[in-house]
Amino acid sequence: GIPVGILGTGMYVPERVLTNKDLEKMVETSDEWIVSRTGMSERRIASAEQASSDLAYEAALEALRQANLAPQELDLIIVATVTPDMSFPSTACIVQSRLGAKKAAAFDLSAACSGFIYGLANATGLIAGGMYRNALVIGAECLSKITDYTDRNTCILFGDGAGAVVLGEVPQGRGFQSFELGADGSGGELLKASGGGSRHPISPELFDSKSQFIYMAGKEVFKFAVKIMGSAAEEALRKAGIDKSEIDLLIPHQANIRIIQSALERLELPEDKCMINLNKYGNVSAASIPIALAEAVRENRIREGDKLLFVGFGGGLTWGSSVLVW
Ligand code: ACO
Numbered sequence: 001g002i003p004v005g006i007l008g009t010g011m012y013v014p015e016r017v018l019t020n021k022d023l024e025k026m027v028e029t030s031d032e033w034i035v036s037r038t039g040m041s042e043r044r045i046a047s048a049e050q051a052s053s054d055l056a057y058e059a060a061l062e063a064l065r066q067a068n069l070a071p072q073e074l075d076l077i078i079v080a081t082v083t084p085d086m087s088f089p090s091t092a093c094i095v096q097s098r099l100g101a102k103k104a105a106a107f108d109l110s111a112a113c114s115g116f117i118y119g120l121a122n123a124t125g126l127i128a129g130g131m132y133r134n135a136l137v138i139g140a141e142c143l144s145k146i147t148d149y150t151d152r153n154t155c156i157l158f159g160d161g162a163g164a165v166v167l168g169e170v171p172q173g174r175g176f177q178s179f180e181l182g183a184d185g186s187g188g189e190l191l192k193a194s195g196g197g198s199r200h201p202i203s204p205e206l207f208d209s210k211s212q213f214i215y216m217a218g219k220e221v222f223k224f225a226v227k228i229m230g231s232a233a234e235e236a237l238r239k240a241g242i243d244k245s246e247i248d249l250l251i252p253h254q255a256n257i258r259i260i261q262s263a264l265e266r267l268e269l270p271e272d273k274c275m276i277n278l279n280k281y282g283n284v285s286a287a288s289i290p291i292a293l294a295e296a297v298r299e300n301r302i303r304e305g306d307k308l309l310f311v312g313f314g315g316g317l318t319w320g321s322s323v324l325v326w
Helices: 020-024 031-038 052-067 091-099 112-128 185-190 204-209 218-240 257-267 285-298
Strands: 004-012 016-019 042-045 076-080 105-109 134-142 160-169 175-183 249-252 307-314 318-325
Touching: 004 052, 004 112, 004 285, 004 318, 016 020, 020 031, 031 257, 042 160, 052 076, 052 091, 052 134, 052 160, 052 285, 076 091, 076 112, 091 105, 091 134, 105 112, 112 134, 112 160, 112 175, 112 285, 112 307, 112 318, 134 285, 160 285, 175 218, 185 218, 218 257, 218 307, 218 318, 249 257, 249 285, 285 307
Parallel strands: 004 175, 076 105, 076 134, 249 307
Antiparallel strands: 004 160, 016 042, 134 160, 175 318, 307 318
8 A cells, every 4th residue: 555654743732740749738649659659740630621621732733744734734633632622522533623734534533542543543544545534633632531530549640631633645665564452341340431431421429439430450451561562562563563772763552651661671672762741741541652752853853764563552542652763
Protein backbone atom coordinates (compact mmCIF):
# COMPACT_ATOMS: atom_id res chain seq x y z
CA GLY A 1 0.00 0.00 0.00
CA ILE A 2 0.82 3.69 0.07
CA PRO A 3 3.47 4.45 2.75
CA VAL A 4 1.77 6.40 5.55
CA GLY A 5 3.53 8.54 8.14
CA ILE A 6 3.19 11.53 10.43
CA LEU A 7 3.15 14.96 8.73
CA GLY A 8 2.61 17.08 11.86
CA THR A 9 2.21 16.83 15.64
CA GLY A 10 0.55 19.02 18.25
CA MET A 11 -0.28 19.07 21.94
CA TYR A 12 -2.22 21.11 24.44
CA VAL A 13 -2.47 20.93 28.23
CA PRO A 14 -4.62 23.13 30.47
CA GLU A 15 -2.88 25.84 32.49
CA ARG A 16 -3.88 24.71 35.97
CA VAL A 17 -1.22 22.59 37.69
CA LEU A 18 -2.12 20.05 40.41
CA THR A 19 1.03 19.20 42.39
CA ASN A 20 1.77 16.37 44.79
CA LYS A 21 1.73 18.99 47.55
CA ASP A 22 -1.81 19.96 46.54
CA LEU A 23 -2.83 16.28 46.69
CA GLU A 24 -1.35 16.01 50.21
CA LYS A 25 -4.07 18.43 51.29
CA MET A 26 -6.83 16.41 49.61
CA VAL A 27 -6.06 12.78 50.58
CA GLU A 28 -3.74 10.93 52.95
CA THR A 29 -0.62 10.75 50.78
CA SER A 30 2.83 12.29 50.42
CA ASP A 31 5.00 13.73 47.68
CA GLU A 32 7.62 11.10 48.55
CA TRP A 33 5.12 8.21 48.14
CA ILE A 34 3.78 9.48 44.81
CA VAL A 35 7.22 10.19 43.31
CA SER A 36 8.74 6.87 44.40
CA ARG A 37 5.71 4.73 43.41
CA THR A 38 4.72 6.48 40.16
CA GLY A 39 7.38 9.03 39.08
CA MET A 40 4.73 11.75 38.95
CA SER A 41 5.08 15.27 40.39
CA GLU A 42 2.41 17.30 38.63
CA ARG A 43 -0.55 16.97 36.34
CA ARG A 44 -2.69 19.50 34.44
CA ILE A 45 -6.36 20.00 35.23
CA ALA A 46 -9.02 21.40 32.89
CA SER A 47 -11.16 24.31 34.03
CA ALA A 48 -14.87 23.88 34.76
CA GLU A 49 -15.63 25.26 31.27
CA GLN A 50 -13.14 23.06 29.39
CA ALA A 51 -14.11 19.73 27.85
CA SER A 52 -12.04 17.24 25.86
CA SER A 53 -12.95 18.82 22.50
CA ASP A 54 -11.48 22.15 23.64
CA LEU A 55 -8.13 20.52 24.36
CA ALA A 56 -8.35 18.42 21.18
CA TYR A 57 -9.02 21.53 19.08
CA GLU A 58 -5.88 23.31 20.31
CA ALA A 59 -3.69 20.24 19.73
CA ALA A 60 -5.20 19.81 16.25
CA LEU A 61 -4.39 23.40 15.25
CA GLU A 62 -0.70 22.85 16.03
CA ALA A 63 -0.60 19.52 14.17
CA LEU A 64 -2.29 21.01 11.09
CA ARG A 65 0.08 24.00 11.12
CA GLN A 66 3.10 21.68 11.29
CA ALA A 67 1.69 19.53 8.48
CA ASN A 68 0.94 22.65 6.44
CA LEU A 69 -2.58 21.36 5.84
CA ALA A 70 -5.80 23.40 5.87
CA PRO A 71 -8.71 21.95 7.88
CA GLN A 72 -10.81 21.99 4.68
CA GLU A 73 -8.43 19.45 3.15
CA LEU A 74 -8.91 16.88 5.93
CA ASP A 75 -10.54 13.58 4.93
CA LEU A 76 -10.94 12.00 8.37
CA ILE A 77 -10.92 12.92 12.07
CA ILE A 78 -10.59 10.25 14.77
CA VAL A 79 -10.71 11.22 18.46
CA ALA A 80 -9.59 8.54 20.91
CA THR A 81 -11.04 9.28 24.34
CA VAL A 82 -12.72 7.81 27.42
CA THR A 83 -13.93 11.28 28.39
CA PRO A 84 -15.95 12.50 25.40
CA ASP A 85 -17.73 15.85 25.78
CA MET A 86 -21.00 13.84 25.82
CA SER A 87 -22.33 10.44 24.67
CA PHE A 88 -23.25 11.95 21.35
CA PRO A 89 -22.56 13.78 19.14
CA SER A 90 -19.02 12.49 19.11
CA THR A 91 -16.12 14.65 20.25
CA ALA A 92 -14.69 14.19 16.74
CA CYS A 93 -17.79 15.87 15.25
CA ILE A 94 -17.46 18.78 17.68
CA VAL A 95 -13.81 19.20 16.69
CA GLN A 96 -14.72 18.90 12.99
CA SER A 97 -17.20 21.76 13.35
CA ARG A 98 -14.78 24.04 15.22
CA LEU A 99 -12.03 23.41 12.68
CA GLY A 100 -14.36 23.90 9.74
CA ALA A 101 -13.14 20.57 8.33
CA LYS A 102 -16.23 20.27 6.13
CA LYS A 103 -14.95 17.38 3.99
CA ALA A 104 -13.89 15.15 6.89
CA ALA A 105 -15.62 12.04 8.20
CA ALA A 106 -15.46 12.04 12.00
CA PHE A 107 -15.81 9.48 14.78
CA ASP A 108 -14.69 8.70 18.32
CA LEU A 109 -12.75 5.59 19.24
CA SER A 110 -12.99 3.86 22.61
CA ALA A 111 -9.95 1.79 23.57
CA ALA A 112 -8.93 3.68 26.74
CA CYS A 113 -5.18 4.34 27.00
CA SER A 114 -4.50 2.28 23.85
CA GLY A 115 -6.97 4.43 21.88
CA PHE A 116 -4.39 6.60 20.16
CA ILE A 117 -2.49 3.61 18.74
CA TYR A 118 -5.79 2.01 17.68
CA GLY A 119 -6.60 5.33 15.96
CA LEU A 120 -3.23 5.42 14.17
CA ALA A 121 -3.77 1.86 12.93
CA ASN A 122 -7.27 2.62 11.63
CA ALA A 123 -6.25 5.82 9.85
CA THR A 124 -3.10 4.24 8.40
CA GLY A 125 -5.11 1.35 6.97
CA LEU A 126 -7.63 3.69 5.34
CA ILE A 127 -4.93 5.88 3.80
CA ALA A 128 -2.70 2.97 2.74
CA GLY A 129 -5.69 1.38 1.00
CA GLY A 130 -6.38 4.56 -0.95
CA MET A 131 -9.73 5.43 0.64
CA TYR A 132 -8.46 8.72 2.15
CA ARG A 133 -5.44 10.93 1.50
CA ASN A 134 -4.97 12.20 5.05
CA ALA A 135 -6.32 11.97 8.58
CA LEU A 136 -6.22 13.83 11.90
CA VAL A 137 -5.82 11.45 14.84
CA ILE A 138 -6.27 12.92 18.31
CA GLY A 139 -6.03 11.56 21.83
CA ALA A 140 -7.90 13.89 24.20
CA GLU A 141 -8.90 13.44 27.82
CA CYS A 142 -10.34 15.29 30.78
CA LEU A 143 -9.74 12.48 33.28
CA SER A 144 -10.10 14.93 36.17
CA LYS A 145 -13.83 14.97 35.39
CA ILE A 146 -14.19 11.24 36.14
CA THR A 147 -11.66 11.06 38.98
CA ASP A 148 -12.73 10.64 42.61
CA TYR A 149 -10.55 13.12 44.53
CA THR A 150 -11.24 11.28 47.78
CA ASP A 151 -9.66 8.03 46.42
CA ARG A 152 -5.90 8.13 46.91
CA ASN A 153 -5.46 4.94 44.87
CA THR A 154 -6.44 6.74 41.67
CA CYS A 155 -6.54 10.53 42.10
CA ILE A 156 -2.76 10.90 42.21
CA LEU A 157 -2.37 9.32 38.78
CA PHE A 158 -4.53 11.15 36.29
CA GLY A 159 -4.39 14.41 34.36
CA ASP A 160 -5.93 16.25 31.42
CA GLY A 161 -4.58 17.11 27.96
CA ALA A 162 -4.60 16.35 24.26
CA GLY A 163 -2.16 15.34 21.54
CA ALA A 164 -2.75 15.20 17.80
CA VAL A 165 -1.08 14.03 14.60
CA VAL A 166 -1.80 14.51 10.90
CA LEU A 167 -1.21 11.39 8.84
CA GLY A 168 -0.58 11.21 5.11
CA GLU A 169 1.62 9.79 2.39
CA VAL A 170 5.38 9.80 3.01
CA PRO A 171 8.36 8.71 0.84
CA GLN A 172 8.96 4.95 0.39
CA GLY A 173 10.84 3.39 3.29
CA ARG A 174 9.46 5.81 5.85
CA GLY A 175 6.25 5.87 7.89
CA PHE A 176 4.51 3.10 9.82
CA GLN A 177 6.18 -0.30 9.49
CA SER A 178 3.91 -2.35 11.76
CA PHE A 179 0.98 -2.37 14.15
CA GLU A 180 0.12 -4.80 16.91
CA LEU A 181 -3.31 -4.37 18.52
CA GLY A 182 -4.93 -6.57 21.11
CA ALA A 183 -7.68 -6.88 23.67
CA ASP A 184 -8.65 -9.09 26.61
CA GLY A 185 -12.19 -8.18 27.56
CA SER A 186 -12.14 -10.69 30.40
CA GLY A 187 -10.01 -8.17 32.33
CA GLY A 188 -12.54 -5.38 31.91
CA GLU A 189 -13.43 -5.28 35.60
CA LEU A 190 -9.89 -4.24 36.57
CA LEU A 191 -10.13 -0.75 35.14
CA LYS A 192 -13.44 0.92 34.44
CA ALA A 193 -15.84 3.83 34.79
CA SER A 194 -19.10 1.92 34.60
CA GLY A 195 -21.71 4.49 35.59
CA GLY A 196 -23.78 6.57 33.21
CA GLY A 197 -24.01 4.12 30.31
CA SER A 198 -26.86 1.82 29.33
CA ARG A 199 -25.90 -0.75 32.00
CA HIS A 200 -26.07 1.74 34.85
CA PRO A 201 -27.99 4.78 33.60
CA ILE A 202 -27.72 8.07 35.45
CA SER A 203 -29.87 8.01 38.57
CA PRO A 204 -29.70 9.41 42.12
CA GLU A 205 -28.36 6.01 43.32
CA LEU A 206 -25.58 6.16 40.78
CA PHE A 207 -23.96 9.11 42.53
CA ASP A 208 -23.92 7.24 45.84
CA SER A 209 -22.23 4.27 44.17
CA LYS A 210 -19.55 6.58 42.70
CA SER A 211 -19.54 4.35 39.63
CA GLN A 212 -19.22 7.40 37.37
CA PHE A 213 -15.61 7.61 38.58
CA ILE A 214 -12.55 5.61 37.50
CA TYR A 215 -12.18 2.35 39.41
CA MET A 216 -8.82 0.62 39.20
CA ALA A 217 -7.38 -2.57 40.68
CA GLY A 218 -3.90 -1.04 40.71
CA LYS A 219 -1.76 -4.08 41.46
CA GLU A 220 -3.45 -6.31 38.86
CA VAL A 221 -3.26 -3.59 36.21
CA PHE A 222 0.39 -3.08 37.07
CA LYS A 223 1.21 -6.76 36.53
CA PHE A 224 -0.71 -6.86 33.25
CA ALA A 225 1.02 -3.67 32.10
CA VAL A 226 4.55 -4.95 32.74
CA LYS A 227 3.85 -8.16 30.84
CA ILE A 228 2.01 -6.65 27.88
CA MET A 229 4.34 -3.65 27.33
CA GLY A 230 7.21 -6.07 26.72
CA SER A 231 5.36 -8.57 24.56
CA ALA A 232 3.45 -5.98 22.48
CA ALA A 233 6.68 -4.04 21.83
CA GLU A 234 8.50 -7.18 20.74
CA GLU A 235 5.64 -8.19 18.45
CA ALA A 236 5.62 -4.79 16.66
CA LEU A 237 9.40 -5.03 16.20
CA ARG A 238 9.16 -8.59 14.86
CA LYS A 239 6.45 -7.60 12.35
CA ALA A 240 8.56 -4.62 11.21
CA GLY A 241 11.69 -6.77 10.91
CA ILE A 242 13.58 -4.43 13.22
CA ASP A 243 15.85 -5.41 16.11
CA LYS A 244 15.35 -3.74 19.48
CA SER A 245 18.93 -2.41 19.33
CA GLU A 246 17.92 -0.26 16.33
CA ILE A 247 15.27 1.74 18.22
CA ASP A 248 16.12 5.45 18.40
CA LEU A 249 13.22 6.50 20.62
CA LEU A 250 10.63 4.59 22.63
CA ILE A 251 7.38 6.49 23.21
CA PRO A 252 5.46 4.52 25.85
CA HIS A 253 2.13 5.14 27.53
CA GLN A 254 2.86 7.30 30.59
CA ALA A 255 1.13 5.31 33.35
CA ASN A 256 3.93 4.71 35.84
CA ILE A 257 7.71 5.19 35.71
CA ARG A 258 8.21 1.66 37.09
CA ILE A 259 6.18 0.16 34.23
CA ILE A 260 8.28 2.13 31.71
CA GLN A 261 11.53 1.06 33.39
CA SER A 262 10.55 -2.60 33.17
CA ALA A 263 9.88 -2.16 29.44
CA LEU A 264 13.28 -0.50 29.02
CA GLU A 265 14.96 -3.41 30.78
CA ARG A 266 13.22 -5.98 28.62
CA LEU A 267 14.14 -4.06 25.44
CA GLU A 268 17.68 -3.42 26.78
CA LEU A 269 17.33 0.30 26.09
CA PRO A 270 18.92 3.14 28.08
CA GLU A 271 16.55 5.73 29.58
CA ASP A 272 17.80 8.44 27.20
CA LYS A 273 16.20 6.48 24.34
CA CYS A 274 12.80 6.87 25.95
CA MET A 275 10.41 9.82 26.06
CA ILE A 276 9.23 10.32 29.63
CA ASN A 277 7.03 13.22 30.69
CA LEU A 278 4.66 11.64 33.21
CA ASN A 279 6.43 13.69 35.92
CA LYS A 280 4.75 16.80 34.44
CA TYR A 281 1.43 15.47 33.13
CA GLY A 282 0.60 12.22 34.96
CA ASN A 283 -1.39 9.59 33.09
CA VAL A 284 -3.53 11.26 30.41
CA SER A 285 -4.89 7.97 29.00
CA ALA A 286 -5.33 8.19 25.20
CA ALA A 287 -3.55 11.56 25.18
CA SER A 288 -0.34 10.37 26.86
CA ILE A 289 1.41 8.97 23.79
CA PRO A 290 0.58 11.81 21.35
CA ILE A 291 1.55 14.41 24.00
CA ALA A 292 4.87 12.61 24.55
CA LEU A 293 5.43 12.48 20.78
CA ALA A 294 4.56 16.16 20.23
CA GLU A 295 6.82 17.18 23.10
CA ALA A 296 9.68 15.06 21.69
CA VAL A 297 9.23 16.91 18.37
CA ARG A 298 9.18 20.29 20.15
CA GLU A 299 12.41 19.32 21.95
CA ASN A 300 14.07 18.34 18.65
CA ARG A 301 14.62 14.77 19.83
CA ILE A 302 13.54 13.15 16.55
CA ARG A 303 15.46 13.21 13.22
CA GLU A 304 14.56 12.04 9.76
CA GLY A 305 15.05 8.28 9.47
CA ASP A 306 14.80 7.66 13.25
CA LYS A 307 13.09 4.43 14.27
CA LEU A 308 10.32 5.05 16.80
CA LEU A 309 8.50 2.45 18.86
CA PHE A 310 5.10 3.27 20.37
CA VAL A 311 3.60 1.01 23.01
CA GLY A 312 0.58 1.38 25.26
CA PHE A 313 -2.00 -0.53 27.30
CA GLY A 314 -5.18 0.35 29.13
CA GLY A 315 -8.75 -0.35 30.09
CA GLY A 316 -10.62 -3.01 28.15
CA LEU A 317 -8.15 -4.45 28.68
CA THR A 318 -6.44 -3.30 25.50
CA TRP A 319 -2.94 -2.85 24.14
CA GLY A 320 -1.25 -1.52 21.04
CA SER A 321 2.21 -0.97 19.63
CA SER A 322 3.73 0.30 16.42
CA VAL A 323 7.06 0.89 14.70
CA LEU A 324 7.49 4.08 12.67
CA VAL A 325 10.40 5.34 10.59
CA TRP A 326 10.30 9.15 10.92
N1 ACO B 1 -0.50 7.63 49.00
C1 ACO B 1 -0.08 6.86 50.02
N2 ACO B 1 -0.36 5.55 50.12
C2 ACO B 1 -1.07 4.99 49.15
C3 ACO B 1 -1.55 5.73 48.06
C4 ACO B 1 -1.24 7.11 48.01
N3 ACO B 1 -1.64 7.90 47.02
N4 ACO B 1 -2.23 4.91 47.24
C5 ACO B 1 -2.20 3.70 47.81
N5 ACO B 1 -1.51 3.74 48.96
C6 ACO B 1 -1.22 2.67 49.87
C7 ACO B 1 -2.11 1.49 49.68
O1 ACO B 1 -3.32 1.67 50.38
C8 ACO B 1 -1.28 0.35 50.21
O2 ACO B 1 -1.43 0.30 51.60
P1 ACO B 1 -1.70 -1.10 52.33
O3 ACO B 1 -0.52 -1.93 52.00
O4 ACO B 1 -1.84 -0.72 53.75
O5 ACO B 1 -2.98 -1.61 51.69
C9 ACO B 1 0.14 0.77 49.94
O6 ACO B 1 0.09 2.18 49.64
C10 ACO B 1 0.77 0.06 48.79
O7 ACO B 1 -0.17 0.01 47.74
P2 ACO B 1 0.12 -0.79 46.42
O8 ACO B 1 -1.13 -0.90 45.65
O9 ACO B 1 0.93 -1.99 46.71
O10 ACO B 1 1.11 0.24 45.69
P3 ACO B 1 1.79 0.00 44.32
O11 ACO B 1 3.24 0.00 44.49
O12 ACO B 1 1.16 -1.12 43.56
O13 ACO B 1 1.43 1.35 43.56
C11 ACO B 1 -0.05 2.14 41.88
C12 ACO B 1 0.10 1.67 43.32
C13 ACO B 1 0.85 3.36 41.70
C14 ACO B 1 -1.47 2.49 41.62
C15 ACO B 1 0.43 1.01 40.95
O14 ACO B 1 -0.21 -0.19 41.31
C16 ACO B 1 0.18 1.29 39.51
O15 ACO B 1 0.79 2.14 38.90
N6 ACO B 1 -0.71 0.48 38.87
C17 ACO B 1 -0.96 0.57 37.47
C18 ACO B 1 -1.73 1.80 37.19
C19 ACO B 1 -1.97 1.92 35.71
O16 ACO B 1 -1.11 1.67 34.90
N7 ACO B 1 -3.16 2.29 35.35
C20 ACO B 1 -3.46 2.39 33.98
C21 ACO B 1 -4.54 3.27 33.90
S1 ACO B 1 -4.76 3.50 32.22
C22 ACO B 1 -6.36 3.93 31.85
O17 ACO B 1 -6.99 3.23 31.09
C23 ACO B 1 -6.94 5.19 32.47
